[in-house]
Amino acid sequence: MNSASAGLSATDRHPDWLPLLDLAAREVFELMLGCKLTVPETPTEATYSITAMVGLAGRLCGVLSVGCDERSAALMTSKMLGVDLDKIGAEKSDALGEVCNMVAGNFKNKIAGMGDGCMLSVPTVISGSDYSMYSSDNSPPLELRPLFEGRPIVISLQIQS
Secondary structure: OOOHHHHEOOOOOOOOHHHHHHHHHHHHHHHHHOOOEEOOOOOOOOOOOEEEEEEEEEOOEEEEEEEEOHHHHHHHHHHHHOOOHHHOOOHHHHHHHHHHHHHHHHHHHOOOOOOOOEEEOOOEEEEOOOOOOOOOOOOOOEEEOOEEOOEEOEEEEEEEO
16 A cells, blocks of 8 residues: 555546645545555445535535544544544534534645635534535545545545635
8 A cells, every 4th residue: 555645536627735635644644643544445435324524615615524423523533532433422523523614624724825815614513424515616626545544534634716
């Protein structure tokens, strides 16, 4: 397994932002959770049962999301709060929302002139896997599909034109 950048999907819009999203995510997971994101040797399909979303408005408009399964969300919470995994409860939504918020903030601050020109919403967290996200802009999102502690997660940025 190599760096998380190997798991990036290609898109015609803002291809230079993919490495910035990758770096932003890796920094947050290393600093806040004390772990490194890795890339699966082969792409994996996974069911994501909890998704956090943060809206971006201003010079950059869109939605950044982090999706994972319940176990991964609990593990993130455990690492973030220093609490035993078996004692994790409802706070996992708050923790995943905060991870998403930190990735979004770190990402926007890596783009020249975007730090003060783009505001973030309060995180929204959805539990369950039977939903679809629609955007008025039908372009594909910038997307990372790394492994967190060996478990698949997805980090996605849907940009509005």
